[in-house]
Amino acid sequence: MSVIEVDGLMEWVEALARMQKVIRKETSHSRGLVDHKYLDQESLLVAEGQVFDAVYEPFTAEEHDIIYQQLKRMRTTWKVHQCFMNAFQLADWPDSKIRYAEGLATNATIPMNHAWGVLNGKVIDLTWMHQSFYNKGNHNERNLKHNRMRAPSKLIARMEMLRQDPEIEYVGIYVPVEHLYKGMVRDRVYYSILQDWEGEWPLQKDGVPRDWSQAHAR
Numbered sequence: 525m526s527v528i529e530v531d532g533l534m535e536w537v538e539a540l541a542r543m544q545k546v547i548r549k550e551t552s553h554s555r556g557l558v559d560h561k562y563l564d565q566e567s568l569l570v571a572e573g574q575v576f577d578a579v580y581e582p583f584t585a586e587e588h589d590i591i592y593q594q595l596k597r598m599r600t601t602w603k604v605h606q607c608f609m610n611a612f613q614l615a616d617w618p619d620s621k622i623r624y625a626e627g628l629a630t631n632a633t634i635p636m637n638h639a640w641g642v643l644n645g646k647v648i649d650l651t652w653m654h655q656s657f658y659n660k661g662n663h664n665e666r667n668l669k670h671n672r673m674r675a676p677s678k679l680i681a682r683m684e685m686l687r688q689d690p691e692i693e694y695v696g697i698y699v700p701v702e703h704l705y706k707g708m709v710r711d712r713v714y715y716s717i718l719q720d721w722e723g724e725w726p727l728q729k730d731g732v733p734r735d736w737s738q739a740h741a742r
Contacts, residue, residue, distance in 0.1 A: 545567065627694065637719055
C-alpha cells in the first residue's frame, strides 16, 4: 500500500475525499445516500468549506475586548473534549459577534471533528491547548474534564498561543446559531452538525444552505 503525502489539512481532506469517493460508491445504496449531494463530510468540506486562520494575525485591541467581555459575562467552566458545547456557548448570546464554525481540525495528530468560534475570520478555540501548557504541568488528570483556567485574560493568552502553532489547522463551515437551537438546545445534547446521522446527514444530502456563510451568530 502506497503512502499518500499531503501538505496541510486541506490537502489531507482532499486526498481522503478522493479515496472515499471510490470506497463509498460501492456502499452508497446500503447507507441510503444514493440521492445525497455528497457521500461523505470530506467531499462536502472540499466543495463548500474553507480554511480558517491560515495566516496568523494577533487579535486587535477591539477583538480582544469583544472576546474578554464575552468570556467575562459567560462565567462558565470550559470543558475539555466538549468542543461543540464550548463553541456554541461562545456564539449563543443576543449581541455576540462571535460565530460558530465546525469541521475538521488537527493539532499535529489525526484530523478530527471539531468546533470553534470565529471572530473576523480568527479562530477562538477554548477546547484545545498548546502543547507547552501540558509540558509546564498546568494540566493534570483532575482537570481533564474541566478547564479551570477561567480568567478571561489568561484564556485569551492561551488562545493566542494556540493560534500561532503552525501544526494547528482548521477546515470547516459556518453554522448559524438558529440552526443549532433546533437540536442542541431542544435535546440538551451538543453534537456535530456534519455528523448528524440521526438526521440522515442533511448537509451531505442537500449541501450547505446559501445563507449560512453570511449568517451572523444571531
